[in-house]
Amino acid sequence: MDRYYKHSGKFSPLGVVLGLLAGTVVSVPLAFAYNYGIFSIPEARLRVLCTLAYGALVGAASGVAMCWGKVRSKAVAGLISFGASLFALYLSWAVWILHLVYPSFWVFNPLRAALHPRRMWKFILAVSSKGTWSFNSGPPTSGFSLWVVWGSEAALLLGFGVLVAVALVKRRAFCERCEQWCSQSQKLYFAPVLSADQFKARLEAEDLASLQTLAPGDPKKPHFRVDLHSCADCHTLNTLSLVQNFALDRDETILMGLAPCVRCSRKRLLTTSFRMNAQNCRTVL
Numbered sequence: 001m002d003r004y005y006k007h008s009g010k011f012s013p014l015g016v017v018l019g020l021l022a023g024t025v026v027s028v029p030l031a032f033a034y035n036y037g038i039f040s041i042p043e044a045r046l047r048v049l050c051t052l053a054y055g056a057l058v059g060a061a062s063g064v065a066m067c068w069g070k071v072r073s074k075a076v077a078g079l080i081s082f083g084a085s086l087f088a089l090y091l092s093w094a095v096w097i098l099h100l101v102y103p104s105f106w107v108f109n110p111l112r113a114a115l116h117p118r119r120m121w122k123f124i125l126a127v128s129s130k131g132t133w134s135f136n137s138g139p140p141t142s143g144f145s146l147w148v149v150w151g152s153e154a155a156l157l158l159g160f161g162v163l164v165a166v167a168l169v170k171r172r173a174f175c176e177r178c179e180q181w182c183s184q185s186q187k188l189y190f191a192p193v194l195s196a197d198q199f200k201a202r203l204e205a206e207d208l209a210s211l212q213t214l215a216p217g218d219p220k221k222p223h224f225r226v227d228l229h230s231c232a233d234c235h236t237l238n239t240l241s242l243v244q245n246f247a248l249d250r251d252e253t254i255l256m257g258l259a260p261c262v263r264c265s266r267k268r269l270l271t272t273s274f275r276m277n278a279q280n281c282r283t284v285l
Contacts, residue, residue: 003204005173005237005239007072007073007074007169007170007174008072008073008174008176009072009073009075010070010072010073010176011066011069011070011071011072011073011076012069012070012071014069014070015065015066015068015069015070015071015076016066016069016071016076016080017069018065018066018068018069019062019063019065019066019069019071019077019080019081019084019165020062020080020083020084021065022061022062022064022065022084023058023059023061023062023065023080023081023083023084023085023087023088023161023165024084024087024088025061026057026058026061027058027084027087027088027091027092028091028110030054030057030058030088031054031088031091031092031094031095031110032095032106032107033054034050034051034053034054034092034095035092035095035096035099035106036106037050038050038051038096039099048156051153051156051157051160052156052157052160054088054092054157055085055088055156055157055158055159055160055161055164056160056161056164058081058084058085058088058157058161059081059084059085059160059161059162059163059164059165059168060164060165060168061084062080062081062084062085062161062165063077063081063164063165063166063167063168063169064168066080066081066165066168066169067168067169067172067181070174070179070181071169072169072174073169074166074169074170077165077166077169077170078162078165078166080165081161081162081164081165081166082158082161082162084161084165085157085158085160085161085162086158088157088161089154089157089158090114091110091114092157093113093120093124094110094111094112094113094114094120095108095110095113097113097120097123097124098110098112098113100127100132128142128143128146128147129142129143130142131143131146172229173229173231173237173239175231175233175234175236175237177231177234177236177237178231178233178234180231180232180233182229182230182231182232182237182238182239183231183232185227185228185229185230186227186228187225187226187227187228188225188226188228189216189217189218189219189223189224189225189226190211190214190215190216190217190223190224190225190226191214191215191216191217191218191223191224192217192222192223192224192244193214193215194214194224196224196244199224199242199244200242203226203240203242211226222245223245224242224243224244224245225242225243225244225245226240226241226242226243227240227241227242227243228240229241
């Protein structure tokens, strides 16, 4: 048996349908909100956040629905979320075009444009030659530069949609015996008295009894966190993940654009979904 848990790759038609349906349904109201954001926010860099949020929310809806539908394949999750995100991108273009035609309206029937892809393409080509917005009050961005912006927008939206959905599907182990996700979980915090490599080596060697001798950690300070996930019914599938949380030094804080006095930290995943038997799981607890 593999020491690290991996999804079986199985999926059901219901999970595929739910993933596509959730992503497309959520895209409709989000497309109007996204359109309002990119038109209302003057700062170009802030508009990028709208794109990231739009893609992430569509991916989250698709990912949650696929979890309900018991999808255990990262490839299927990525494909379904890509399809849902692609629909969201197309719908956002339809809403954007209609708002350019009717600038005094923010809500309308997007099918008026979405059902006519050739007309949309001709409109986009016409806009690309003239442009509709500019950077720093300069001339309108058009031509190749505008296509680069549009391409980057599409890549961000599609990429974040896929990443979020796949992350949701793979974040928990699935018990094939009981046909359910491992819902029972517990977090344990340990003081960083060992190096990251030493802590990881002990876990992988299943030297779990020695962990009981370690001092407990403070979640608000640098620490190691052990995440335990178990099947709530049979308790035969138990996985463990190790996360290191440590403070940023002064140079890293300044590099991130934060004041040196700001207390911040970052996390590093050291081990994910390491399999344990029930006896070892009780030892850790």
